[in-house]
Amino acid sequence: MARRPGAARIRGKLDCVARPGADDVSHLPFPMRDAATATLTLVYLARLREAFGTASERVLPPEGVTTVAALRAWLAARGGNWATELAPGRAVRIAVNHDLALPDTPIGPGDEVALFPPVTGG
Numbered sequence: 001m002a003r004r005p006g007a008a009r010i011r012g013k014l015d016c017v018a019r020p021g022a023d024d025v026s027h028l029p030f031p032m033r034d035a036a037t038a039t040l041t042l043v044y045l046a047r048l049r050e051a052f053g054t055a056s057e058r059v060l061p062p063e064g065v066t067t068v069a070a071l072r073a074w075l076a077a078r079g080g081n082w083a084t085e086l087a088p089g090r091a092v093r094i095a096v097n098h099d100l101a102l103p104d105t106p107i108g109p110g111d112e113v114a115l116f117p118p119v120t121g122g
Helices: 033-038 047-052 068-076 080-085
Strands: 007-010 014-017 040-044 056-059 093-096 112-116
Touching: 040 047, 047 080, 068 080, 068 093, 068 112
Parallel strands: 040 112
Antiparallel strands: 007 014, 040 056, 093 112
């Protein structure tokens, strides 16, 4: 059986054709393993979810964003509701991997960071 140009035999069973842009996985609902571990998962709760228009997102922050404070400043730099809700002095709690965080708490690839307003109970 003749192969199509650009096709390759994989494990002796399947043919595949390399397509331009085939390595672009940005359209997939779940990133590939390496991409997932290089990103942060951000979760927005309560009023922040409403203000930002999303419950969560995966981001790849710039190299200098290695603490909770730096992440908050980087997100605030998006402007608009981000700048308003994350402005210095605005009451926002942040948890890293389900643990309440301080501004100097380190963050890194694969972490889940939740941002939420303080709550009271009784």
